[in-house]
């Protein structure tokens with residue numbers, strides 16, 4: 001029952017990392033057990049049983065998840081962390097040195113910007129933010145001390161895309177490390193390692209976990225040197241995912257593909273509904289022909305994802321009234337769960353971004369972001385309709 005690279009996505013999502021154990025005394029579980037033990041006994045002083053010594057270093061449940069995640073992203077190696085930011089911290093700590101320079105997408109997740117600007121600034125990491133949807137700006141920002149390029153595709157909340165293959169040509173030519181945060185599209189729709197990325201990071205809190213009940217992060221790579229350093233730091237820093245959270249994430253992944261298909265179908269219907277509504281000024285969704293990078297989205301990924309943003313006509317007060325009148329959409333931050341969430345970035349997720357920066361990047365006061373869930377889309381549209389009217 002060992003899965004291979006030739007197996008389809010759903011087959012790998014269900015079986016990879018969870019082959020039943022038929023050794024003497026084992027019970028052949030089809031679901032990997034939650035190994036809660038923090039330490040593992042051995043019979044012989046110099047022989048750790050099955051390679052296991054202590055859970056921070058290696059745990060069977062977490063290992064099953066790391067194997068499954070690697071299989072999904074077509075990576076050789078996977079590592080699971082206690083949050084997306086813990087995964088990112090470990091990447092930044094293991095691969096960079098004081099004084100190194102990073103080129104990053106200006107529309108990066110706010111927590112990632114905070115980490116680079118306010119935590120790693122202490123270690124004298126330097127950073128240039130550029131609009132990486134224009135690849136030439138990435139190349140122009142490279143300095144002699146640049147080590148790494150960090151992008152997201154799709155970005156948030158403006159849903160800008162980055163032409164990964166083209167950025168990868170630049171990073172390869174300049175011997176830089178290309179990191180892609182693949183949280184928004186998930187490996188169902190996009191596999192950055194196949195198109196030139198060196199490292200993929202995830203907040204598995206979002207689509208991978210998928211049920212808004214488990215925080216987690218992951219790092220995937222096929223580069224043995226990077227993996228060795230990352231794994232060393234995973235153990236040395238210790239921000240690992242717990243066995244129970246590893247189990248919840250494994251469970252979530254089994255339905256990742258069917259969930260994403262439904263998220264996207266619902267998102268496209270809602271995006272189309274909102275685009276035709278007179279009280280909506282503009283809808284941003286890569287699946288709409290009106291999105292400036294719609295062609296790139298079709299070429300680069302196999303789906304457009306489940307998040308869309310739109311601008312409602314009027315002032316912030318109208319936006320607030322609209323949000324508070326909704327019944328089915330929870331007014332909440334985060335994304336990627338089965339339930340629909342709605343939020344207003346200027347007041348919620350992006351409140352910490354300076355107003356001038358928000359205005360410059362296009363995060364207006366009436367911009368609203370929806371993480372479309374997998375409920376019945378007719379019910380979602382009816383709820384939006386009553387609230388908007």
Ligand SMILES: *Cc1c(COP(=O)(O)O)cnc(C)c1O
Pocket residue numbers: 083084085086109111112152156181183184202203204205206215216217
């Ligand atoms: C949520 C998120 C993160 C941070 O992950 P946590 O699990 O919340 O630490 C990083 N990148 C993106 C794109 C995210 O959406």
